Amino acid sequence: MSEDTVSLVLFSGTDDKLEAAAVLATGAAVMGRKVNVFLQYWALDSFRADRIHKDHGVSAEAGPEGAELVARQATQHWSETLAQAKELGGVGIHACALSMEMFGITKDDLDPLVDDVEGVAAFWAEADGPVVFI
Amino acid sequence: MSEDTVSLVLFSGTDDKLEAAAVLATGAAVMGRKVNVFLQYWALDSFRADRIHKDHGVSAEAGPEGAELVARQATQHWSETLAQAKELGGVGIHACALSMEMFGITKDDLDPLVDDVEGVAAFWAEADGPVVFI
Amino acid sequence: MSEDTVSLVLFSGTDDKLEAAAVLATGAAVMGRKVNVFLQYWALDSFRADRIHKDHGVSAEAGPEGAELVARQATQHWSETLAQAKELGGVGIHACALSMEMFGITKDDLDPLVDDVEGVAAFWAEADGPVVFI
Numbered sequence: 520m521s522e523d524t525v526s527l528v529l530f531s532g533t534d535d536k537l538e539a540a541a542v543l544a545t546g547a548a549v550m551g552r553k554v555n556v557f558l559q560y561w562a563l564d565s566f567r568a569d570r571i572h573k574d575h576g577v578s579a580e581a582g583p584e585g586a587e588l589v590a591r592q593a594t595q596h597w598s599e600t601l602a603q604a605k606e607l608g609g610v611g612i613h614a615c616a617l618s619m620e621m622f623g624i625t626k627d628d629l630d631p632l633v634d635d636v637e638g639v640a641a642f643w644a645e646a647d648g649p650v651v652f653i
Numbered sequence: 654m655s656e657d658t659v660s661l662v663l664f665s666g667t668d669d670k671l672e673a674a675a676v677l678a679t680g681a682a683v684m685g686r687k688v689n690v691f692l693q694y695w696a697l698d699s700f701r702a703d704r705i706h707k708d709h710g711v712s713a714e715a716g717p718e719g720a721e722l723v724a725r726q727a728t729q730h731w732s733e734t735l736a737q738a739k740e741l742g743g744v745g746i747h748a749c750a751l752s753m754e755m756f757g758i759t760k761d762d763l764d765p766l767v768d769d770v771e772g773v774a775a776f777w778a779e780a781d782g783p784v785v786f787i
Numbered sequence: 788m789s790e791d792t793v794s795l796v797l798f799s800g801t802d803d804k805l806e807a808a809a810v811l812a813t814g815a816a817v818m819g820r821k822v823n824v825f826l827q828y829w830a831l832d833s834f835r836a837d838r839i840h841k842d843h844g845v846s847a848e849a850g851p852e853g854a855e856l857v858a859r860q861a862t863q864h865w866s867e868t869l870a871q872a873k874e875l876g877g878v879g880i881h882a883c884a885l886s887m888e889m890f891g892i893t894k895d896d897l898d899p900l901v902d903d904v905e906g907v908a909a910f911w912a913e914a915d916g917p918v919v920f921i
Contacts, residue, residue: 546773639814649784650917680907783918
């Protein structure tokens with residue numbers, strides 16, 4: 520097994536992709552990998568403190584049937600899955616500075632799950648393993 | 654050239670993305686890389702035995718013109734491309750246990766291209782190279 | 788920090804994803820990484836000489852509000868960001884031969900940012916690090 524850091528770039532803010540991301544992050548953390556999550560664009564928007572528990576929809580391809588399926592099976596919200604992954608240790612969640620600017624928001628607007636704001640160079644400095652764009 | 658395993662997480666179930674995935678898997682196998690495919694969400698749905706050869710649409714951005722283009726150029730179905738990649742050896746296709754649960758299906762509901770069902774920890778245990786989320 | 792090549796497979800041709808890709812490519816180049824960009828499907832379409840500066844829309848999930856946000860914040864076009872990344876050195880942009888065939892176009896139809904046309908085996912031959920599918 521590799522010891523490299525797993526870097527997850529979250530771009531999409533729909534609940535199906537964020538659920539998939541939370542499951543992958545947790546699995547990697549369980550297997551002892553360091554995990555760096557970098558929040559961009561619509562994913563960052565979904566981590567706002569006042570929106571994180573709202574309905575973020577699903578991918579366009581899922582349709583209403585898929586949306587219902589995702590809603591029905593979710594035994595816990597993806598933010599709770601991520602919170603548990605963080606408790607395992609080695610999981611950091613960073614907001615992309617450029618995307619923060621685009622939305623005109625500050626760290627205080629984000630859910631406390633987010634550790635800090637960082638630039639894309641800082642992201643790459645830690646990306647010594649797979650980089651997964653979701 | 655790297656000798657690391659190429660891990661492909663297939664999330665999207667549209668024909669354009671599955672075609673792209675099949676081409677990337679084949680190219681990696683041709684170059685002697687081990688390839689692990691992990692089927693989640695809408696991609697898993699497209700690998701059901703009774704649906705794999707149906708029309709799965711294309712990405713929302715493609716539009717009707719794009720859909721026609723994809724249909725017209727496909728000299729062979731992405732499932733055949735994947736079957737050929739498997740014949741090269743070193744290509745495994747695994748269904749995500751959590752997504753199986755979401756759809757309420759069992760291994761028997763899937764096309765024989767799928768080797769088995771595994772959890773996300775088993776996926777990460779083999780992911781010692783790039784992880785490509787499609 | 789890893790010295791591996793960063794491989795970016797651009798599949799999506801919307802302006803939000805291409806912007807994200809350009810920022811990630813630039814950040815990797817700034818950090819001294821070699822960057823290989825491989826253009827497929829709708830992303831390749833957006834690199835045509837006569838379309839690169841047109842409006843390519845945004846991801847379906849963004850909605851009209853998101854589209855406006857992306858348009859308003861873009862201080863420079865993603866193609867200029869990529870041009871600057873290329874000036875840093877170590878950034879190559881390659882068109883996927885199969886996708887070229889699908890669109891029925893030749894190298895002359897593409898913006899000069901694109902260096903050449905290559906097959907998927909050539910892509911994997913250089914992919915000794917993370918592979919990011921966008």
